[in-house]
Structures are given as structure tokens and as C-alpha cells.
Amino acid sequence: MDDMIFMDAEIRPHRSLSERGFIILISIVTFLNCCSAAVFxxxxxxxxxxxxxxxxxxxxxAFLASFASARQIERVRVTDSQVRVTHETPKWSRVVWESPTAFTRVSVLTEDDRAVDVRLALSGKEAQVAAALSPSERAEFAKALQGAIQDARKARW
Incomplete structure (x- = not known):
């Protein structure tokens, strides 16, 4: 029997500079450095x-490293039997957290009414999730994750 899925969230880091913008920026930097080199x-x-x-x-x-890290996806999946967090790129996928839904807690660290850190916890172990989100998005994600875990627990019983 397949598990019921209560949440399947895909979190991608935001980058404000597009590839076209990067090409324009690196062209300007190269041109200015060439002009400066000619003067020197x-x-x-x-x-x-x-x-x-x-x-x-x-x-x-630096920009190539930034673009490479932007391709990493964090997937949070809540089913009626387990909570699983994976980090994925186009080349690999790695499970960073796996726990039974019935015993998994969501803890949110707040500072000045902002969600600074969202973690999954089980038996003294913790894993940070949604680090790529802004504080307001992190708070919304924490509520949705907590709701999905509660719904999964109810469905299980």
C-alpha cells in the first residue's frame, strides 16, 4: 500500500542575478579591467x-559557485509513515533526514518575532530545514510543515 502524501515541498535558493545579467556584469568587469590594464x-x-x-x-x-549552489534543491516530504528531507542536484540526491511521522517534532527558533531557524527533531537529533527561505517564508513553511505532520498523524490512526 502506498503512503498518503501530506506535503511534498521543494525549496530552491533564490538568486537575483539571471544568467543574462551575469554575462552583462562579467563583460562590464572585464572591459573596465582591460581599460585599467591598458592605463597601467x-x-x-x-x-x-x-x-x-x-x-x-x-x-x-565566485558567480559560478553561486550558480552551482542555486541548483541544489531541498525536498521535504511528509507521508503518513515518515518525514524525509533530501538534498538534490541534477547529478545526485542525498537523504539528510528520515524519521517516523508519529514522533517527529517541528521546532522554530524565533528572534524579534522572526523565524530564524526551523528544525525537525526526534530523540535528541535535529536537522535544519528551509534555510534558503526568508524569515517570513520560513515561519509560513514551519506552520505548513507542522500542519502536514499533524494531518499525517490523524490519518494514521
């Missing part, structure tokens, strides 16, 4: 253009 070469400072090239490389690597 004209002044006889031959090592400065190498450091400007390293600057462009560092910006490129």
Missing part, C-alpha cells in the same frame, strides 16, 4: 594587469 601598462606597471586578470577570474569563480 602605459605607465610602465607591468604586473598590475596580471592582478586585474586575477580579479576577473575571482569574480567569475
Amino acid at each position: 601598462l602605459a605607465m610602465g606597471a607591468t604586473l598590475v594587469p596580471m592582478f586585474l586578470g586575477l580579479d576577473v577570474l575571482a569574480v567569475l569563480i
Whole structure:
């Protein structure tokens, strides 16, 4: 018999810069660094253009790492028998939390009326969930997760 699904949430990190915006930004940074390198070469400072090239490389690597982390998805699934949290990318999937629905708690750490941290807890073990969300979204997610767990418990009995 298949388990009834009460929540199947997919949490994706938000990135405000699109790939097109990234291409425009890296083009502007490269152009400005090339202009600066030409000025420094004209002044006889031959090592400065190498450091400007390293600057462009560092910006490129930082954005590529950011885009790679944006492809990671956190999936929270609540069924009548278990709560499961997985981290997924296009290449791999890893289970980070699995517990029986009947004994799983949701704990929310608040600071100045903002949900700072949402965790699943069972027998002294905890796992953070929804870290990619804003505090207000985190609070809404915590309520929905708590409701899904309660509904799953009711359906089980």
C-alpha cells in the first residue's frame, strides 16, 4: 500500500542575478579591467594587469559557485509513515533526514518575532530545514510543515 502524501515541498535558493545579467556584469568587469590594464601598462606597471586578470577570474569563480549552489534543491516530504528531507542536484540526491511521522517534532527558533531557524527533531537529533527561505517564508513553511505532520498523524490512526 502506498503512503498518503501530506506535503511534498521543494525549496530552491533564490538568486537575483539571471544568467543574462551575469554575462552583462562579467563583460562590464572585464572591459573596465582591460581599460585599467591598458592605463597601467602605459605607465610602465607591468604586473598590475596580471592582478586585474586575477580579479576577473575571482569574480567569475565566485558567480559560478553561486550558480552551482542555486541548483541544489531541498525536498521535504511528509507521508503518513515518515518525514524525509533530501538534498538534490541534477547529478545526485542525498537523504539528510528520515524519521517516523508519529514522533517527529517541528521546532522554530524565533528572534524579534522572526523565524530564524526551523528544525525537525526526534530523540535528541535535529536537522535544519528551509534555510534558503526568508524569515517570513520560513515561519509560513514551519506552520505548513507542522500542519502536514499533524494531518499525517490523524490519518494514521
